[in-house]
Amino acid sequence: MNKSKQKEMFKELVLNATDFMLSAAKELKDSPKFSLLHFCTGVELILKARLMDEHWTLILKDPGKANWRRFVDCTFQTVGMSQAIDRLTGIMPHTLPTRVEKAIKNIANHRNQMVHFYNEDVVHKHAKSLDMISIRKSLRSASKGSVAGKVDTEKPISEATTKRVNAIAEKVMRKTSIQQQIAAEQCRVWHHVYGLVCGPWSSAFSQHSDVLSSIQEAMTENKVYLEESYKELKDQLDHEIESGQRVDECDVCGYRSAIVVDWGLGSCWSTCRVCSAHDVFLEIKCANEDCSGTVKARDGQGECSECKDYYDIDRLLDIVNPPGRRSHKDGHGTDRVFCNTCAGAVGYKQSAVPQGDGTYLCLCCQETFTTLGTCEWCNETYAGELGGETFWLGCAMCDGRGNRD
Ligand SMILES: [Zn+2]
Ligand SMILES: [Zn+2]
Ligand SMILES: [Zn+2]
Numbered sequence: 001m002n003k004s005k006q007k008e009m010f011k012e013l014v015l016n017a018t019d020f021m022l023s024a025a026k027e028l029k030d031s032p033k034f035s036l037l038h039f040c041t042g043v044e045l046i047l048k049a050r051l052m053d054e055h056w057t058l059i060l061k062d063p064g065k066a067n068w069r070r071f072v073d074c075t076f077q078t079v080g081m082s083q084a085i086d087r088l089t090g091i092m093p094h095t096l097p098t099r100v101e102k103a104i105k106n107i108a109n110h111r112n113q114m115v116h117f118y119n120e121d122v123v124h125k126h127a128k129s130l131d132m133i134s135i136r137k138s139l140r141s142a143s144k145g146s147v148a149g150k151v152d153t154e155k156p157i158s159e160a161t162t163k164r165v166n167a168i169a170e171k172v173m174r175k176t177s178i179q180q181q182i183a184a185e186q187c188r189v190w191h192h193v194y195g196l197v198c199g200p201w202s203s204a205f206s207q208h209s210d211v212l213s214s215i216q217e218a219m220t221e222n223k224v225y226l227e228e229s230y231k232e233l234k235d236q237l238d239h240e241i242e243s244g245q246r247v248d249e250c251d252v253c254g255y256r257s258a259i260v261v262d263w264g265l266g267s268c269w270s271t272c273r274v275c276s277a278h279d280v281f282l283e284i285k286c287a288n289e290d291c292s293g294t295v296k297a298r299d300g301q302g303e304c305s306e307c308k309d310y311y312d313i314d315r316l317l318d319i320v321n322p323p324g325r326r327s328h329k330d331g332h333g334t335d336r337v338f339c340n341t342c343a344g345a346v347g348y349k350q351s352a353v354p355q356g357d358g359t360y361l362c363l364c365c366q367e368t369f370t371t372l373g374t375c376e377w378c379n380e381t382y383a384g385e386l387g388g389e390t391f392w393l394g395c396a397m398c399d400g401r402g403n404r405d
């Protein structure tokens with residue numbers, strides 16, 4: 001195996017991804033179908049490049065039959081989009097954040113549907129139903145249940161909230177052109193992918209920042225379709241702002257069109273009416289004296305909008321759940337518990353805090369839990385259901401009984 005050959009093949013993958021993305025950007029106006037297909041191929045190639053950076057055999061359909069000679073000759077079968085995602089999440093946990101995984105899976109489903117049954121109505125219906133699914137999911141996870149320890153995830157949401165969310169959903173479901181739809185979808189997915197290749201994945205991609213920024217430019221040009229959407233919605237949005245609704249600038253499309261709902265303790269949920277991006281984040285005031293900035297944290301970290309001070313999960317936890325205010329019922333001075341979803345993602349911190357109504361909020365993934373679970377082997381408490389096998393299989397903190405013999 002030759003390192004420079006491997007580097008060369010990585011470069012080829014990135015350049016190919018760039019070609020597909022650039023044609024996707026150009027094709028949007030006259031051939032939206034091909035724009036979507038080519039965009040997805042570009043995303044798939046970037047995921048493969050990331051896998052290849054970890055190990056070249058990871059992009060092979062069957063790594064067990066890896067053969068360097070055949071690899072160099074390009075006579076091998078590679079993974080598809082969904083297998084690439086499974087490998088990234090399975091072999092390199094937390095490499096692909098859940099929200100990015102969801103956005104990519106959504107666009108891949110949309111592509112598959114388009115390949116088989118292309119017609120505008122199907123595409124509209126599909127895109128709308130995806131919007132509705134994610135709205136309902138966000139709503140369900142954000143809905144406050146009652147007493148911890150009881151399964152209560154389907155507890156009815158208050159009438160006022162339901163009305164408000166239905167109003168948002170209806171407006172998201174307005175009739176838009178196919179170009180507007182696809183531009184919004186590409187904008188959302190590219191925002192995430194570009195964030196990865198410039199951020200956590202930059203050690204692999206930094207040598208190709210020039211070509212990647214050319215994609216960024218092309219995608220930005222296509223925001224003209226979002227401009228159309230924004231103009232159509234402007235009056236409505238102004239009206240909302242006047243009537244006291246919080247409307248923020250959207251991180252994805254840049255328009256002041258993100259409707260923000262604060263669910264308590266600074267846990268916010270937003271939906272953009274222009275690009276349909278959904279976001280969950282924790283928002284707190286900067287703790288530094290003389291700083292009036294705010295900190296928007298995702299995945300347990302964030303920085304101040306003004307002084308740029310960094311907040312890690314420990315700092316966020318101490319602000320939202322200060323030591324002095326905690327109940328000392330267990331004698332250890334903590335009422336925080338591990339989050340079942342992301343116990344391993346934040347360095348094994350107890351990232352879920354009580355919200356005062358029996359529910360727990362995880363400051364890392366922003367999920368609200370109405371149930372608590374206990375590991376049957378080590379007795380550690382978790383927010384969320386643990387499943388029935390913890391005695392044998394253990395939890396994030398222990399290996400269970402199974403490994404003892
Ligand atoms: Zn937006
Ligand atoms: Zn600050
Ligand atoms: Zn969590």
Ligand SMILES: [Zn+2]
Binds near residue numbers: 378
């Ligand atoms: Zn355990």
